[in-house]
Amino acid sequence: MIGSIYIGMTGLQGYSQGLRVIANNTANINTPGYKGSSLQFADMFYSNSNSGGGTMQVGYGLNTAGTVLNFEQGELRQTGNDLDLALDGQGLFTVQDSNGNLHYTRAGQFTFNTDGVLVSRVDQSKVMGQDASGAIGEISIAGLSTVEGKATSTVKFAGNISSSLTNPNEPVVVNSVKVIDALGVEHMLTVKLTDEAATTPGGWKVQLFEGIAEIGTAEHIIFQSGSPDPANSTATFTYQPLGLDAFSVALDFSKDVTSYPSGNLSNIAFKSQDGYGPGALTGVSFDSMGTLIMSYANGQTVKGARLSLGRFDSLDAVVASGNNHFDATNSLSWHTGLAGEGGFGNVRSGMVELSNVDLSQEFSDLVIMQRGYQASSQVISTANDMLQELFQMKKN
Incomplete structure (x- = not known):
């Protein structure tokens, strides 16, 4: 008993x-x-x-x-916060505590601290990422609050340049051709196209002006049967705004431009240019591959590091350690990788995984x-x- x-x-x-x-x-x-x-x-x-x-x-x-x-994966719930991340798959986020120890978590409630480092909102542990070389380290936006401007390098046009002008010596004028210098200042230039079919079949002389000052005259652009000759469809100029360094500008007529008979009517016009001014950081998010995406006020986006993920082969290799963390008990059963690869799953921005x-x-x-x-x-x-x-x- x-x-x-x-x-x-x-x-x-x-x-x-x-x-x-x-x-x-x-x-x-x-x-x-x-x-x-x-x-x-x-x-x-x-x-x-x-x-x-x-x-x-x-x-x-x-x-x-x-x-x-x-x-088993919990429900993924929308939060509207771009730095709330969930994993649709087997991976776990990798974080590092203040003592330098690595842990793993499915709770992707992250934020950038005052130093610009991505951390967990629960315990301020640093979220680990991988750079282009595969090196693992913290994810930071320090020093990336602004992006430099880029001077225009290519200007594109669209429309038709009439090949049947009454007065071939009268140039076709394209006004309001916008270019941007490295400081983000816009300059409105003028392009003049003069028919030179008499000496060069299908040829047009290209001139570039700022106001009444001629920036330069390029070699011919040439059309064959009304379509641009790929080898002669770009005119390149060196433009130097007042007080700034000179930069090269290519006037590209290779697409969306034709030269068919239309009397004195030509509708060739400025289409686009690839320059932009400096811009301030306006938003940060992650794509499905776990890549940091930084958006700027000038419309540019810059990619940063990718989230470093962990995955285990057996439940015997993982234990819960508190603060939404898990620890590896057998390193041989753990794998390190990236979202979208090797079963680690995809990242869902603006969502959290529930219990x-x-x-x-x-x-x-x-x-x-x-x-x-x-x-x-x-x-x-x-x-x-x-x-x-x-x-x-x-x-x-």
């Missing part, structure tokens, strides 16, 4: 641990990236004895064999734990009553 009390006590201890696991799962039902766990039960050792010519095995109660994490705890399952398990605890308690009570009865018999 003493043995029965001991066995009942192992049941109470085991089911108490089971209740604690359920309580922890339930308490973290709203914790982003939380992975539920379940307690594993096993029977204890046995003793063998011979009784009546047979072998009798007597067990010694209930044992707990540790917990097992459930790494994967199934509340209905937890409540079902709770009833089972309660019944087991009650049964173990009843065993102890019954064994105690039997001992009391035995002691009473001895007194009599």
Whole structure:
């Protein structure tokens, strides 16, 4: 009977641990990236004895064999914050704590701190990324709050240049041709095209002006059967704004420009140019491949480092360590990689992964734990009553 009390006590201890696991799962039902766990039960050792010519095995109660994490993906919920990230796949974000230790997490609630470093909003641990060479380090936007301007290098046109002008000596004029210098200042230039078909079939002389000052005269651009000759469809000039360094500007007539007969009507016009001025940082986000995308007020985007992800082969290689973190217990079962590759999954910006705890399952398990605890308690009570009865018999 003493043995029965001991066995009942192992049941109470085991089911108490089971209740604690359920309580922890339930308490973290709203914790982003939380992975539920379940307690594993096993029977204890046995003793063998011979009784009546047979072998009798007597067990010694209930044992707990540790917990097992459930790494099923939780629901991905939209937040509207571009720095809230979720992983649609098996990967985990890699973070580094203040002591330099690496951890892994599915809770992608990130922000940039005052130093411009991407950190977790939970504990300020640094989020790890990989640069173009594959080196792993922090992700930072320090020094990237502005982007320099770029002087125009190519100007494109669209429309038709009439090849049947009444007065071929009268140039076709294209006004409001915009170019931008390296400081972002716009300059409006004028292009004049003069028919030289008399000396060069399909040829047009190209001149560039700023106001009345001629910047230069280029070689011919040539059309064949009304379409640009690929080898002679660009006119290049060196333009030097007042007080600034000179830069090369190519006037590109290779696409969307024709030269068909249309009398004195030519509708050739400025289409686009590739220069831009300096711009301030207006937004930061990550694409599905985990690449940092920085957007600037001048319409430019710049790509940065990619998020460094971890992935494990076996649940035996990972343990929960708190603060939404997981640690590797067997480095041989862990892999480092990037989103969109090798099963690491894709990054979903503006979303967080919710806890994967199934509340209905937890409540079902709770009833089972309660019944087991009650049964173990009843065993102890019954064994105690039997001992009391035995002691009473001895007194009599």
